[in-house]
Amino acid sequence: xxxxxxxxETDISVIFQVAIPASPCYQAFDYLPPHDTPLDxxxxxxxxxxxxxxxxxxxxxxxxxxxxxxxxxxxxxxRVTRLIDDEPLLKEKDMQLLHWLSQxxxxxxxxxxxxxxxxxxxxxxxxxxxxxxxxxxxxTEVPVVxxxxxxxxxxxxxxxxxxxxxxxxxxxxxxxxxxxGSGKTEVYMQIIRTVxxxxxxxxxxVPEINLTPQLEARFRKRFAVSIAVSHxxxxxxxxxxxxxxxxxxxxxxLLGTRSALFTPLKNPGLIILDxxxxxxFKQQEGFRxxxxxxxxxxxxxxxVPVLLGTATPSLESLQNINRGRFQWLHLPERAGFAxxxxxxxxxIRNKKMLxxxxxxxxxxxxxxxxxxEQVLLFLNRRGFAPTLICHTxxxxxxxxxxxxxxxxxxxxxxxxxxxxxxxxxxxxxxxxCNTPAxxxxxxxxxxxxxxxxxxxxxxxxxxxxxxxxxxKGALExxxxxxxxxxxxxxxxxxxxxxxxxxxxxxxxxILDVDSGLFSVDFHASEKLAQLIIQVSGRAxxxxxxxxxxxxxxxxxxxxxxTLINQGYRDFATSALAERYAASLPPFSFxxxxxxxxxxxxxxxxxxxxxxxxxxxxxLTETRVLGPIPAPMLKKAGFYRYxxxxxxxxxxxxxxxxxxxIPEMVKxxxxxxxxxxxxxxxxxxx
DNA sequence: AGCACGCCGACT
DNA sequence: GTCGGCGTGCTC
Numbered sequence: 010x011x012x013x014x015x016x017x018e019t020d021i022s023v024i025f026q027v028a029i030p031a032s033p034c035y036q037a038f039d040y041l042p043p044h045d046t047p048l049d050x051x052x053x054x055x056x057x058x059x060x061x062x063x064x065x066x067x068x069x070x071x072x073x074x075x076x077x078x079x080x081x082x083x084x085x086x087x088r089v090t091r092l093i094d095d096e097p098l099l100k101e102k103d104m105q106l107l108h109w110l111s112q113x114x115x116x117x118x119x120x121x122x123x124x125x126x127x128x129x130x131x132x133x134x135x136x137x138x139x140x141x142x143x144x145x146x147x148x149t150e151v152p153v154v155x156x157x158x159x160x161x162x163x164x165x166x167x168x169x170x171x172x173x174x175x176x177x178x179x180x181x182x183x184x185x186x187x188x189x190g191s192g193k194t195e196v197y198m199q200i201i202r203t204v205x206x207x208x209x210x211x212x213x214x215v216p217e218i219n220l221t222p223q224l225e226a227r228f229r230k231r232f233a234v235s236i237a238v239s240h241x242x243x244x245x246x247x248x249x250x251x252x253x254x255x256x257x258x259x260x261x262x263l264l265g266t267r268s269a270l271f272t273p274l275k276n277p278g279l280i281i282l283d284x285x286x287x288x289x290f291k292q293q294e295g296f297r298x299x300x301x302x303x304x305x306x307x308x309x310x311x312x313v314p315v316l317l318g319t320a321t322p323s324l325e326s327l328q329n330i331n332r333g334r335f336q337w338l339h340l341p342e343r344a345g346f347a348x349x350x351x352x353x354x355x356x357i358r359n360k361k362m363l364x365x366x367x368x369x370x371x372x373x374x375x376x377x378x379x380x381x382e383q384v385l386l387f388l389n390r391r392g393f394a395p396t397l398i399c400h401t402x403x404x405x406x407x408x409x410x411x412x413x414x415x416x417x418x419x420x421x422x423x424x425x426x427x428x429x430x431x432x433x434x435x436x437x438x439x440x441x442c443n444t445p446a447x448x449x450x451x452x453x454x455x456x457x458x459x460x461x462x463x464x465x466x467x468x469x470x471x472x473x474x475x476x477x478x479x480x481k482g483a484l485e486x487x488x489x490x491x492x493x494x495x496x497x498x499x500x501x502x503x504x505x506x507x508x509x510x511x512x513x514x515x516x517x518x519i520l521d522v523d524s525g526l527f528s529v530d531f532h533a534s535e536k537l538a539q540l541i542i543q544v545s546g547r548a549x550x551x552x553x554x555x556x557x558x559x560x561x562x563x564x565x566x567x568x569x570x571t572l573i574n575q576g577y578r579d580f581a582t583s584a585l586a587e588r589y590a591a592s593l594p595p596f597s598f599x600x601x602x603x604x605x606x607x608x609x610x611x612x613x614x615x616x617x618x619x620x621x622x623x624x625x626x627x628l629t630e631t632r633v634l635g636p637i638p639a640p641m642l643k644k645a646g647f648y649r650y651x652x653x654x655x656x657x658x659x660x661x662x663x664x665x666x667x668x669x670i671p672e673m674v675k676x677x678x679x680x681x682x683x684x685x686x687x688x689x690x691x692x693x694x
Numbered sequence: 695a696g697c698a699c700g701c702c703g704a705c706t
Numbered sequence: 707g708t709c710g711g712c713g714t715g716c717t718c
Contacts, residue, residue: 025718030695031717
């Protein structure tokens with residue numbers, strides 16, 4: 010046998026180009042190959058350990074390519090310490106996706122790669138292979154035993170299934186628009202069955218962790234295949250195992266939240282993204298990607314169809330349908346016997362209110378409870394009251410770290426800031442004028458719970474918000490209470506709006522619609538309309554007809570009247586027309602540069618330097634708006650400002666950022682602030 | 695981001 | 707005399 014060829018010490022004709030997660034480092038780094046290691050089977054996508062920086066500190070790096078030369082002075086070249094993987098954990102297509110992500114979001118490649126791996130693999134732990142089972146990807150033995158019978162589909166469901174199934178094996182984006190209760194999940198499952206029969210894997214993404222259990226349960230009931238579930242609730246080891254399991258092709262279905270998107274699929278056949286309009290798909294810190302947009306890019310790379318499902322399509326997706334880029338699939342009616350709820354505006358101007366509840370709402374609650382049906386009340390503000398005020402001297406409890414009021418949490422006797430972690434005991438005496446009585450102003454879920462308890466003393470009330478569900482298992486307990494019929498009135502925030510199926514709820518009320526009507530962010534009306542429709546969708550999902558009440562002081566607001574009289578699609582059409590007239594997304598493209606520092610002078614100097622750079626580079630094609638202070642200027646002790654970039658052409662905006670960001674990183678003012686770039690921001694403030 | 699180098703004020 | 711402040715610059 011031939012001796013293994015060793016790379017002589019002096020031979021620099023082999024250079025390892027690697028990506029290292031070392032935050033602001035955008036460039037690849039060059040290394041000499043490791044000692045005494047045959048290179049015949051070394052492929053891009055493997056992990057390496059490399060010396061990096063001063064001392065003997067080591068980093069886990071990712072091999073990008075093996076090249077023949079380097080621009081780096083030879084004296085600087087260090088040697089790779091060791092190869093961690095024998096075989097690449099990522100295939101070429103996976104690597105291509107990561108390269109695209111780094112370029113599009115202008116985020117360092119090393120960090121992007123790092124975020125694609127579970128923590129233990131990031132840290133360089135060995136890739137544990139799950140026990141070798143027979144791969145379910147083996148076409149010859151399809152284990153698709155439907156445990157549960159498929160439901161009979163109506164014509165539009167069947168058309169949707171046929172359209173996607175006809176496209177298997179090639180890229181296509183489908184938008185499945187169906188009201189709550191129209192049977193989207195059945196459509197997903199029948200398509201999934203066909204993909205399983207082809208011996209391929211399915212990636213199913215949901216916006217948040219709470220939505221995984223019910224979908225998982227339905228999949229398990231239907232399919233006798235290995236199903237992997239991945240979300241932030243798993244331990245590092247569990248995540249590692251799930252990741253490897255899917256990578257090895259041992260699980261046929263991967264169900265998860267946005268981070269599951271990066272798990273490499275051995276044999277991908279379909280990507281499903283449920284509730285595509287949901288802004289939780291946008292990562293709001295660090296690497297700010299949109300899981301919806303990335304899912305589409307990934308599907309394109311993999312040559313598989315991607316199916317986006319929702320009752321309330323995002324304006325971007327509707328525009329993509331209008332332009333013929335997405336194929337529209339529509340489920341116009343509710344499946345089975347369910348009928349659409351009746352939506353009604355409750356004008357609360359000059360009405361006597363009982364802690365946020367109008368008399369007509371209380372009347373409706375009574376009628377509903379008398380019929381032994383459940384009531385769901387939505388208020389997007391947790392705590393007892395958002396303000397504590399002194400009526401003598403008008404002192405207000407403020408957070409010292411933020412430009413915000415402290416929220417009263419009566420249960421725990423605390424005043425809390427919802428924007429930083431600060432909190433303090435609840436006080437009764439005004440610290441400014443010593444008046445021995447302070448007044449809680451405004452409404453939170455705790456306060457509404459209290460008034461409900463006094464109006465309906467013999468009824469069971471369940472409050473679902475971040476505070477009440479913090480304890481592990483608490484949410485499941487509440488959901489059981491609701492589903493068993495023990496709960497009469499369900500009261501809660503955001504988390505009620507999403508996906509949960511409460512068949513006995515027939516009355517839904519939104520206590521304060523107005524808080525969403527007058528925002529400075531142009532996305533707000535779209536989000537409010539989606540929220541109203543989603544919350545309304547909780548009403549009357551079974552045979553019982555539902556009723557929805559919207560309490561407002563703006564009963565003639567066009568958003569509400571259009572939405573209620575003409576429906577979501579008409580609202581969306583007029584909202585798109587407004588966006589077009591104002592050249593706003595999806596008719597233009599934006600990126601938001603945020604910066605914050607404890608010393609506001611530093612952010613000022615930073616943006617001054619950025620503007621100077623833009624001028625020097627003569628980057629005139631792209632509109633530059635600002636910098637402006639964030640609406641909450643001071644948060645957690647940091648002063649925050651932002652600069653908005655906008656261009657009608659996505660590519661032009663990308664070119665602009667591609668010049669600006671690498672130059673900006675080199676400015677000395679940049680190092681003095683915490684900054685972030687948000688491409689396609691959904692939260693402008 | 696970390697980490698080291700480097701040049702100016704109050705201490706044993 | 708020196709310990710350490712953080713401003714600046716680099717990481718193959």
